[in-house]
Amino acid sequence: MSTLIDLFAEFALLSFVAFGGATALLPELYRVVVDNRQWMDATTFAHLYAIAQAAPGPNVLVVTLIGWQVAGLAGALTATVAMCLPMSVVVYLLFSRWERFKGARWQRAVQLGVAPLAVGLIFSGAALVGQSAGLGVAGWGFVLAVAAFSTKTKFHPLWCIAAGALLGLAGVV
Amino acid sequence: MLQEQTKAPPAISLAALFFGFSKIGLSGFGGVLPFARHYLVDTSRWMTAEEFNAQLGLCQFLPGPNVVNLAVVVGRRYGGLAGALVAPLGLLAGPVAIVLLLAMLYDRFGALPEAQRMLRGIAAAGAGLLFAMAVRMALAVRNKRAFLPFTVLVFVAIGLLRWSLPAVMLAGIAASGGVAWWLLREGERR
Incomplete structure (x- = not known):
């Protein structure tokens, strides 16, 4: 029970700084669940991210999987609710007032200011996932190839994921 | 004619909200926001592109999972508090069930070297x-x-x-x- 309370408290707190969504939150999720709480090792964290990538649905599902790993079904539901509920309540209450502060200088300033920070977070998350997956030289080469391919072309990301699964299975990356 | 555009939103049942957002949730990999726009604006025509952008603005301004916030806002608009509960539930129920099934498979087979290698490859693709x-x-x-x-x-x-x-x-x-x-x-x- 105390683990569930810890899970809820950690993730509910994080939901308030999840600018850029769950993807931008990856490095902090890692810091909390692997470094601080030691709920899982780095490899498992990378595996859970991989599973979330290969499944349909919103990005927040990686949080569901982390919750599962920590405390089973109850953990999965607790983590998901903790991540979604606080801001859902805020957005519900704030919506009728949005028209009033939308376009105000402070509102635009925060929005403009947050974007470059989110970019830094996603770069950090990308490096962290690669690192904790324990990639070798070929693995990092594949990471760069996927990054370049996905920036330059408009193929569905699932092709990259399928390629990763096959190359991994074949022992290449 | 102008008044036509500001009329009250069309009536949409809670079931329609639930299943509509289920479709959105299950349609995308690695983020479903583009599918939300496509479904809400083009397929179901619950809102115009301008309405969608206006509602998305707040959801992207605030922290938290944007598409969950969007479901709350759209659900509230068409179904009040009940709608605000049903829409995000619809969005998450299917994907959460699938991901939990995969989690069970991972618990069972995750230690196999083949699974480890495959997941490492997918994680590499995810990092890319x-x-x-x-x-x-x-x-x-x-x-x-x-x-x-x-x-x-x-x-x-x-x-x-x-x-x-x-x-x-x-x-x-x-x-x-x-x-x-x-x-x-x-x-x-x-």
Whole structure:
């Protein structure tokens, strides 16, 4: 029970700084669940991210999987609710007032200011996932190839994921 | 004619909200926001593109999973409190069930060397996709000389030094938002 309370408290707190969504939150999720709480090792964290990538649905599902790993079904539901509920309540209450502060200088300033920070977070998350997956030289080469391919072309990301699964299975990356 | 556009939103049943958002939730990999737009604006015609953008604005401004916030806002608009509960439930129920099934498979077979190798390959692909996303977002930042230094600082603080995110984000918003505020004010003066 105390683990569930810890899970809820950690993730509910994080939901308030999840600018850029769950993807931008990856490095902090890692810091909390692997470094601080030691709920899982780095490899498992990378595996859970991989599973979330290969499944349909919103990005927040990686949080569901982390919750599962920590405390089973109850953990999965607790983590998901903790991540979604606080801001859902805020957005519900704030919506009728949005028209009033939308376009105000402070509102635009925060929005403009947050974007470059989110970019830094996603770069950090990308490096962290690669690192904790324990990639070798070929693995990092594949990471760069996927990054370049996905920036330059408009193929569905699932092709990259399928390629990763096959190359991994074949022992290449 | 103008009054036509500001009329009350059409009546949509709670079941329709639930299944509509289920479809959205199950339609995308690695983020479903583009599918939400497609479904809400083009397929179901529950809202116009302008309405969608206006509602998305708040959801992207606030932290938290954007598409869940969007489901709350759209659900509230068409079904009040019940709608605001049903829409995000519809969005998450299917994907959560699938991911839990995969989690059970992982518990059972995750230790097999084949599974380990495959997941490492997928994680590598996922890291590549994240890098690509970061590059695209960085290219979309206007006034790169003023703002990309903050990207670098965040990467150093979070990626390399592993500092705590809440503190870094609060300081970052104060600094980067402060610069944005100043630039906006200068822009308005001219």
